[in-house]
Amino acid sequence: AHYPGTKTVPNALLTKKKLWSSEDYSTFNDEVGAGCWARILNQNYVNGNMTSTIAWNLVASYYEELPFGRCGLMTAQEPWSGHYKVEAPIWITAHTTQFTRPGWSYLQVDGHLEGGGSFVALTDGLGNLTIIIETMTHNHSQCIRPRLPYFSVTPQRATFYLKGSNLGTLLFSYLIFCSLSFLQFQVWKGSFSLDLNVDEVYTLTTLKTGQKCGCPEPPPPQPFPSNYKDDFNIRNPPFSEAPNFADQTGVFEYFVNASDPGDHVFTLRQVVVQRPITWASDADQTISLIGNFQWVNMIVTCDIYIEKRRDGGVFIAGRVDNGGIYVRRTKGVFFWVFADGTYRVTGDLAGEEILMKGNSGVRDNAWHTLTLNIQGTSASGLLNGYPLWENVTISKPSNGWAAIGTRSFEFAQFDNFHIEA
Incomplete structure (x- = not known):
């Protein structure tokens, strides 16, 4: 029942x-x-x-x-x-x-x-x-x-x-x-x-077991760190998921990229490539949240690697306002790059509220660094350290988590995640 x-x-x-x-x-x-x-x-x-x-x-x-x-x-x-x-x-x-x-x-x-x-x-x-x-x-x-x-x-x-x-x-x-x-x-x-x-x-x-209510004193509460980094360089992780990330759709796991000759051998990878059968109205995109829901201003940086050719895509995001059974209606500031060399800035996970779009030169099967800077009512984005778009006006949400994710249920990798809030 x-x-x-x-x-x-x-x-x-x-x-x-x-x-x-x-x-x-x-x-x-x-x-x-x-x-x-x-x-x-x-x-x-x-x-x-x-x-x-x-x-x-x-x-x-x-x-x-x-x-x-x-x-x-x-x-x-x-x-x-x-x-x-x-x-x-x-x-x-x-x-x-x-x-x-x-x-x-x-x-x-x-x-x-x-x-x-x-x-x-x-x-x-x-x-x-x-x-x-x-x-x-x-x-x-x-x-x-x-x-x-x-x-x-x-x-x-x-x-x-x-x-x-x-x-x-x-x-x-x-x-x-x-x-x-x-x-x-x-x-x-x-x-x-x-x-x-x-x-x-x-x-x-009739039993003589049991005890009165009591438990050890836990450590004191602390807000999520306002300066947080994760390079995912865990050789033998005791579990598959990176700490503090909360997957809402898709699954993000530690991955050993043995073919990479450089700095991206140990990464975080989205591994679900077929939409599951679910009881809730899940999103068509994958997304994993992290941080403090009360964050307003933030700089999110992450190395990304699109594996799906032609129509693959990934995003980093800030001020993300929802998840769980309501993930399809999630709002925020989403910075997308796609395998066809284009980018978009949207106000929602579904990608329907387009705030800016253009060409980026990003291609699949290559590492790129994305940076999303949200300050007050304005947002800007960097690609590989250079400005790609700027002065996008943000009206809402006023606060929320940071996030990473993919355009569809597809393989993609993330590395050197960093957030300053």
């Missing part, structure tokens, strides 16, 4: 198969997002008999101004500083994951609380039991989708009855209450009562 709103269609139930919410959550990770996550983790089973809920996404590790910024269980969007933030949805997750294990089974009980909210009970089949209770109110638990019908939750005293032919007194001699602190309390004659306030999560368990 895809964002099922905790409900399952009757035909799915009739299959008698295990049901999962295979993509869910996708909500800004503040207190309301945590409430969303708490509610659906329980109610996907209580209402929809779904035994697994998979969050999109686990860690928000992309520029926050992109679509769905901070829609992860935690945030780690500054690889240049190492800063991260363990957001509230992580602690909601821990209420379940610290006190259950893969292979545990849900008990078939009516998990609706009389005053609103829900509970689930899980067991390992070996005598251990965990109960997770949530009392999230409507306004404190709205997810990004689907629309949440109104409901009410009130403070309540809930009584739980533990029954079963194999459940002895010793098994339930203690349960651990995990909220702001850990407490032990007795189960009397197979039942216990709790006073539940609204917008709270409680875990009760």
Whole structure:
């Protein structure tokens, strides 16, 4: 199921198969997002008999101004500083994951609380039991989708009855209450009562594992460096992508250009040469973003190598304002050069808003250096250190990232990227 709103269609139930919410959550990770996550983790089973809920996404590790910024269980969007933030949805997750294990089974009980909210009970089949209770109110638990019908939750005293032919007194001699602190309390004659306030999560368990909320102090946050260089000279990279670049369409990977006799043996290469089948309206061009969305004035320089003959092309760009599922509508200042020896300056990724065009002398299978200078309402461009165009008036966007990319899904290489902002 895809964002099922905790409900399952009757035909799915009739299959008698295990049901999962295979993509869910996708909500800004503040207190309301945590409430969303708490509610659906329980109610996907209580209402929809779904035994697994998979969050999109686990860690928000992309520029926050992109679509769905901070829609992860935690945030780690500054690889240049190492800063991260363990957001509230992580602690909601821990209420379940610290006190259950893969292979545990849900008990078939009516998990609706009389005053609103829900509970689930899980067991390992070996005598251990965990109960997770949530009392999230409507306004404190709205997810990004689907629309949440109104409901009410009130403070309540809930009584739980533990029954079963194999459940002895010793098994339930203690349960651990995990909220702001850990407490032990007795189960009397197979039942216990709790006073539940609204917008709270409680875990009760026979396990002695788990710990109170806590994590190491992360490094302090820092803005993206205003003077940034990358020559991509990594001989044995531990991963394929260059740091800090955020590919929106296409894939940009480290590349060893063994045939190059000069300074461009190690480069960054766009490697997707056929448009993928995608669920979103991706661009016809490839693009990778980098930098600080708040940048206004910037100088972007990059060596480029067009591999596609005749109609190949590449660009460098500044003040790029969008990406993700909205990448087709991306605006900015785009400096294009093409294999047929022409250039264009456009105000959009699609290339429809032409600000200037002319001849450049650029050809495929040769290295060239492009420089884009954006200052205030004016932009200019250099080719191999010499002015190619200047005094192009820029009205919008007023700020945005830097970017590199290609005219189509084609091979192309980039080297010695440098930005000053």
